Amino acid sequence: MDSKDKILNAALKLFIREGFHGTSTAKIANEAGISNGTLFHHFKTKEDLINRLYISVKENYKNYLLGQMEPCETTKGKIKQLWNTCVRWNLENKDGATFFAMFANSPYIDKLSKEEASRNFTFISELFQESIDAEVLISVNPNLMISSFHGSVKAFVSFIANNPENLDLDEHIDIAFKMWWRSVANI
Amino acid sequence: MDSKDKILNAALKLFIREGFHGTSTAKIANEAGISNGTLFHHFKTKEDLINRLYISVKENYKNYLLGQMEPCETTKGKIKQLWNTCVRWNLENKDGATFFAMFANSPYIDKLSKEEASRNFTFISELFQESIDAEVLISVNPNLMISSFHGSVKAFVSFIANNPENLDLDEHIDIAFKMWWRSVANI
DNA sequence: GTCTATAAGCTGATAGAC
DNA sequence: GTCTATCAGCTTATAGAC
Incomplete structure (x- = not known):
């Protein structure tokens, strides 16, 4: 290193x-x-360090997602896999997840860094847009869909973090995804 | 003042x-x-100031919620009203909401302050527990339900903050609540 | 309760040798 | 690329007069 x-x-x-x-x-x-x-x-400066760290953690997140995703036939399968993988990164990288929670809204992270970091996640936007077009997901503002997705992931991760009883993780991941899926599925 | x-x-x-x-x-x-x-x-110290500010903003949030809530017949009506009111506080108190996002996970806020602040929100836990018992909401871990609720509120607020197009706020509040409700309603 | 004056210690950042 | 030595300025916090 x-x-x-x-x-x-x-x-x-x-x-x-x-x-x-x-x-x-x-x-x-x-x-x-x-x-x-x-x-x-x-x-160059301490602020530069913070911003480079932010970008670095975001990139780690992106690479994790792309590395874990396997080919999947159905649209629902793709989205479920993405949801699961997001949850797992957050659980396995608690430091990174906490850093995001602490600094994502902070003035230390400048706009350029945010844009550079979010450019890495366009594949998520595309997946949702396709799924809405294919009428697998309900027809709402795609950005609302994405907010809902990330919100659901973060909410579940925070639930796990604050409830360290010996609950079955895989079972609860399934429950939480099914809950979220009901809110966006076009049925 | x-x-x-x-x-x-x-x-x-x-x-x-x-x-x-x-x-x-x-x-x-x-x-x-x-x-x-x-x-x-x-x-006493700067850290004391941060903690007192944290408690003060949380209390403002609680008082807003309790002040705005009107008597409501149905359980769904109560929950919808709570959801709407949470969203409105976050939209009307952006500074407070940002402060939470920045500092809720931070080491400056000590455990005692967090406990004191969360003690104010037991009425939310009680409402959800009652609703699960009455089989209006699906039977899942109540803490998962609460995480899902707050996550949905925060996700919607963040959507509004990042999409300042001239979209109809009331309409989207309805859409977003309906989405969340589908994920937790026992039907 | 409010002010001014004050200080010890730490901070981010630089310069220059290797 | 890495180190040591160094500093000017700001930081939190205190003391004591009003």
């Missing part, structure tokens, strides 16, 4: 544990095992 | 515009029109 990645990993870990304010560049450098000067060789 | 409220208002405004890190106590005091010393007379 090169220095840049060491720094990004250390920053993610510290930001979610102690917040942006509580995490100085010195702490990040220390956690990464490099010097403060080296940090500023790789990142 | 007394100094304490002036400080809380100024802090909310600055936190969402410039972030926690970018907002010094001096800036807050200046925006509030009082001195830095006075700020520390009312709030």
Whole structure:
């Protein structure tokens, strides 16, 4: 792992544990095992580091989704697989998910970074548009559909995070997807 | 308006515009029109200020909900009214909603504040539990139902925020509620 | 309750040697 | 690319007068 990645990993870990304010560049450098000067060789400013971290986590998310998706015949199957995979990334990458929750609306993330990051997820928009056109999904504003999708994923992940009883994960993933599917399926 | 409220208002405004890190106590005091010393007379530390602000916004949310709710015969009517009212608070109090999104998962908000704030919302839990018992809502884990409810509200609000075309708000509120209702109604 | 004055310590960032 | 040394400025918080 090169220095840049060491720094990004250390920053993610510290930001979610102690917040942006509580995490100085010195702490990040220390956690990464490099010097403060080296940090500023790789990142122009602290804000630059935050933005690059944001883009990096988003890209990790995208690659996970594309890597896990298998060919699937039906439209419903494709969407279910996407939903499941989103949930699993969020559960397996809690640091990344928390970082999004903390910083997605924050002023530290500039508009350019947001646009660059969201450009990676156009394949989701396309899937929904196709599904609406094919009358598999109800005919509503596609952006409302996408908001509903992500909202459902986030709500389920937050439910799992806050209810650490020994409940059957696969069973509840199925229940939650079926609930969401009823709200958007064209039947 | 007394100094304490002036400080809380100024802090909310600055936190969402410039972030926690970018907002010094001096800036807050200046925006509030009082001195830095006075700020520390009312709030023990900056972290104390953040936590008190969090509780204050949550309380404002609760009072809005309780104030707007009118007596309603049917269970579905009650839930629809609650959903609508939640959406309207989030749309009318964008600063508060953004503050939640930014800080709800953050380390600045301590556990005691979270508990104190969530204790105000037990009436929502009770409504859902009753509705499940009455077989108006499907029989799932009540916490999953609550997560789904808040997730649906947040998803809709985020859709409205990101799609500022001149779409009919009331019409879309109806559409979005109907979508969510299909996912939880016991029919 | 409110103000001014003050300070110790930390912050992000730079310069320059290797 | 990485390090050490360094700093100017800002940070939270306090003390004490009114």
